[in-house]
Amino acid sequence: MERRPTPPGRFIQSDILEEYGLTQDQLAQRLRVSRLTVNELVKGKRALTASMALRLGRLTGQSPDYWLALQRAIDLWDAQEEVDNRTIEEIEPLQSHTE
Structure with missing residues (x-):
C-alpha cells in the first residue's frame, strides 16, 4: 500500500x-x-478497541469485525513504517516438522 489506510475515526x-x-x-x-473517548477516536489519538467495535457494531448494524478490520489495517501500516524491514527479513521461518 502506498498510503496509510483510512482510520476508523x-x-x-x-x-x-x-x-x-x-x-x-x-x-x-x-x-x-x-x-473524550469519542473525540480521541475521531482525531485518531486513540485506537479502536474490541469493546468499542461491539458498541459501534450495535449502533450502526455493521459487524464489530468491520470496525476491528479498520483498526487492524492502521496498526499493520504503522508497524510496517516503524519496523526495519531488514530485521523482519533476517527472521528465519520455521520449517515443517514433516520435512
Missing part, C-alpha cells in the same frame, strides 16, 4: 456524526462512553 466522523447529524457528545451518550 474518519468513518465515525463522516458515516455517523455527519450522516446522522450527531454531535460527539450525543454519540458518546449513545455509546455509553465519555465525550
